[in-house]
Amino acid sequence: MAAEPAPTRRARRGSGAVTLHDVARLAGVAPITASRALNTPAQVSDEVRQKVADAVARTGYVPNRLAGGLASARSRLVAAVVPTISGPVFLETVQSLTEALAERGYQLMLGQSGYAGSREDALLEAIIGRRPDGIVLTGILHSTEGRRRLLACGIPVVETWDLTPTPIDMLVGFSHVEVGRAVAAYLHGKGRRRLGVVAGDDERARRRAGAFAAAARALGLPDATVVHVPAPTTLKGGREGLAELLRTAPGTDAVFCSSDLLALGVLTEARVRGLQVPAQLAVVGFGDLEFAADVEPALTTVHIKGAAIGRQAAQFIVERAEGREVAERVIDIGFAIVERQSG
Amino acid sequence: MAAEPAPTRRARRGSGAVTLHDVARLAGVAPITASRALNTPAQVSDEVRQKVADAVARTGYVPNRLAGGLASARSRLVAAVVPTISGPVFLETVQSLTEALAERGYQLMLGQSGYAGSREDALLEAIIGRRPDGIVLTGILHSTEGRRRLLACGIPVVETWDLTPTPIDMLVGFSHVEVGRAVAAYLHGKGRRRLGVVAGDDERARRRAGAFAAAARALGLPDATVVHVPAPTTLKGGREGLAELLRTAPGTDAVFCSSDLLALGVLTEARVRGLQVPAQLAVVGFGDLEFAADVEPALTTVHIKGAAIGRQAAQFIVERAEGREVAERVIDIGFAIVERQSG
DNA sequence: GTGAAAGCGCTAACAC
């Protein structure tokens, strides 16, 4: 046994927690061997594996992932950025993302950019500082400075809920323009003529509304009336939106809402006003949230596979983090109009 | 200029990112001085501060918080655990928590334990491994093993949305028993006699329902009928819950629902059945979600200050992380019955 | 006010 080195002048006391060194000492192996027993068990003998497992159990050792991440340049942390978590639209995506990542040993960091994108740059800086293995962006990234930064730092990025012509890196989404067109065509096919839109004041909703109005025009219908309400959308917004829509365009016989919550508000307001849905007014939502099928009348809406988006995003990130290149970087996950009673 | 040391045999290539060393070299100071210029600017001269700021701007340096966290034993990461993010109840709390933390330079990690608590231990291990500066628990912690672990690892813990007799550490919540009692008394005061409950199948909802039923008995009312629906609660659950309730106890004249979503389902089902609300049936929700005031009839419900809970939890954690002891570890944030039209 | 040295807890690279 080597003589102990003379005690150094400095002492840094550590956190006091059990470290891999403690485990290794207890198991009678070198730290790196203990590390391998835990991370790549196939590389060590059965005996070592067992001894290390015992030592872990005895000490209650929990690996320090901060240290591991620093050493290996793999943090096993994934950042998700949403405009706000309290519009229920992205919830399903965040939920499935969290779960899919947790299953593979990754953890989710949540950041809210706000619909205005004011905090976006600060948020990105905070995120990049944590050196996540991936970033999932939901909703548009407003600042070009932000784009530049993401590109520069080389962290895998998945944009979701949209299909941009120039993705930063990877993407899983659908075309909001196609949604707008499809809903216009659908309502036209149902014999509706005087179309209206109640849309949240965010970029993607605007695009759906714009495409909807353009398609209506192309179909030879009168100009659609578009009413905007603040984002995130609310039931109240839907009620007020319909009120305004009927004030502006009294003969409206169909409304496309930019969220199911908005549609629920429209449904509510219509009922209060004695307007028959769908007889006098067709209502179409967006999102197909859990409640859409169970409101009365059941809501016709655009179904988006929010959970599938989350899972696919997780898949993308993990593939990259583990050094594999993904074959197809852009996935159009599509959408579907779900016909129920409201329109 | 010193001669370059002979190249060592090993080369570990780093991540290639700009480091504090690069910034320091550019600014012509020692790394530690650059560190101080960024973290404790009061300790350095104006000149140094300026030179370092320039170097940061020129290089696009983003500090590696993994390394910083490892060295300082302060990760500036806070973990939040919720049963699931896709019951809208905790959303407001998670949102305000995220924001309050971001403002102070902390980042939120999100974990979902599931209502059954099956993944709880694995989740806690994953969380502890990241050495967060605090853990916010929303909803009950099921496993006693988990409690032990949290206690052992010494990370500040805030339990929320409940008032447990033996908090792990800090707590900001309210009494579910009091809620149950208060709603029973409220409905009794409104002249309701045949009380019912539609409650989600989770521990806290059960407690509210139990206290509600006990209070009804104490008030001399007939036994309240309690119907349970799966958690997380849904609009559909509310519809089915009311259907079952009316089957079991046809004369019911008031329903206390364990969430506003459930209440919305009850309202919907009542309307479909031609039951007048509130004339024939009073409906009381729980949560006072954004939509409660705007449904028709407007929902009488129990208001919970979800955002305040999140802010207070952030406050607790940050105080502790910065070495201050909090004066009062347990805060009862209370609740209020908001009377609207439905009951 | 500034700096040199040591080390946080872990893993990559190389050797045997």
Next chain:
DNA sequence: GTGTTAGCGCTTTCAC
């Protein structure tokens, strides 16, 4: 299959 060594990028401790 196992061990040695040298860092990952930062901050703490001590010294001037």
